[in-house]
Amino acid sequence: MKNKIKLDIKQAMINKDTVARDVLRVLMGEIERNEQTPKGKIQLSDTEVIKIIKKISDNIKETSGNVKEIEVLSNYLPKELTRLQMEEIADRYIVDNDIDDMRGLGKIMNHFRSNFPNRYDGKLLATIVKEVLI
Numbered sequence: 096m097k098n099k100i101k102l103d104i105k106q107a108m109i110n111k112d113t114v115a116r117d118v119l120r121v122l123m124g125e126i127e128r129n130e131q132t133p134k135g136k137i138q139l140s141d142t143e144v145i146k147i148i149k150k151i152s153d154n155i156k157e158t159s160g161n162v163k164e165i166e167v168l169s170n171y172l173p174k175e176l177t178r179l180q181m182e183e184i185a186d187r188y189i190v191d192n193d194i195d196d197m198r199g200l201g202k203i204m205n206h207f208r209s210n211f212p213n214r215y216d217g218k219l220l221a222t223i224v225k226e227v228l229i
Contacts, residue, residue, distance in 0.1 A: 096141045096145075096171065097126060100119055100122060100171070101123065104116060104123065114163045115163075115167045118151075118155075118168060119167065122151060122168070122171075126144055145172060146213065148168050148172055149172060149213060152172070155168070172213070173214050175214055175216065181207075181215055181219065181220055182223055182227075184206075185203055185207075185220070186227065189203065195228070196228060197229070199228065200221070200225070203224050204220065204224075
């Protein structure tokens with residue numbers, strides 16, 4: 096994924112797309128910063144890079160709300176599950192595992208965390224599960 100980002104920075108420079116160039120440079124800087132450890136340089140997995148992209152995107156949403164920057168970053172994020180998809184997956188998990196009270200919330204959240212990493216909104220999922228279990 097890092098190589099794709101580097102190529103996209105070059106393409107943005109060729110296209111004179113300063114917004115894409117700048118936000119991708121910030122992203123690369125953050126990736127490289129996270130690769131530096133006291134023991135030396137490490138290679139981040141795509142999942143770790145996606146977490147960084149999501150963090151930067153959320154930060155932009157909270158601060159400037161620049162739609163173009165968010166759009167550039169969203170090209171690197173996996174497609175998020177819709178509310179309906181989350182409801183269906185949660186309902187199926189609840190039925191399959193005989194969950195009937197709020198104590199099962201953690202199990203459902205762990206199921207999503209392990210099977211759909213970075214593809215769902217945790218707050219929305221918690222709301223959906225609470226609606227189903229209450």
